[in-house]
Amino acid sequence: MQQDQPQDNCSDFSTVVRAGLPVSSSSQGRDVRGRFLRDVVRTYKNPIVGIDIEDLEVVFRGVRSPALxxxxxxxxxxxxxxxQQAFQAAGGRSADHxxxxxxFAPGDMRNGEGKMAAREIYQYMDPDCFVNIGLIEDEQISRGTIRxxxxLG
Structure with missing residues (x-):
């Protein structure tokens, strides 16, 4: 009996992000959407803490203008x-999602930094806001730096 292979949702991520997130959704330039998509795919393929397709769909559901x-x-x-920089670049507004x-660089995450980043953004959000976080290592980031x-949707 053949075992089911895990489904590769990378094309699904790409479809959801491209459909729900216009290039104009960031004031930081055109390549921000592509970098975000690569990071989301990494959280799915090699997560420390992952994001799945349902998380993306929740953010985009019923949202007119998501911001990145x-x-x-x-x-x-x-x-x-x-x-703080990311939140301000996304418009600095509260959102439902x-x-x-x-x-961060491989082996460079310090204790609780993912939660610290999430808490910094969450303080500006509605208390009932849906917040999901993904953590990844990125070889292109210098040690001592975090992205x-x-x-926001």
Whole structure:
């Protein structure tokens, strides 16, 4: 008896993101959407903490204009500063849903930094907001640096 193979949802992620997130959804330029999509796919394929297709669909469901922002920081308070940058780049507004991806160099995540980044964004959100976080390692990020992407819907 043949075992079922896990389904590759990467094309589904791409379809959902491209359909629900116009290129104009970020004030930071055209490549922000592509970087976010690559990070989301990484959280699915090689997660520390993953995001799945249902998480994306919840953010886009009934949303007219989702907003995307990215922040990068190093040094003291790097998760908080990167999260603040990302939130402001996404319009700095409260939303019903937030999807947060925290990326860092392999072996460079410090204790609780993912939660710190999420808390920084959550403080501006409605208490009933749906917040989901994905954590990934990215070989292209320098040690000591963290990147936070936030999708508000």
């Amino acid at each position: 922002g990215v922040g990068v920081a190093s040094g003291n308070y790097r998760p908080q500063r990167a999260a 937030a999807l947060i991806v925290v990326a 936070v992407s936030v999708l």
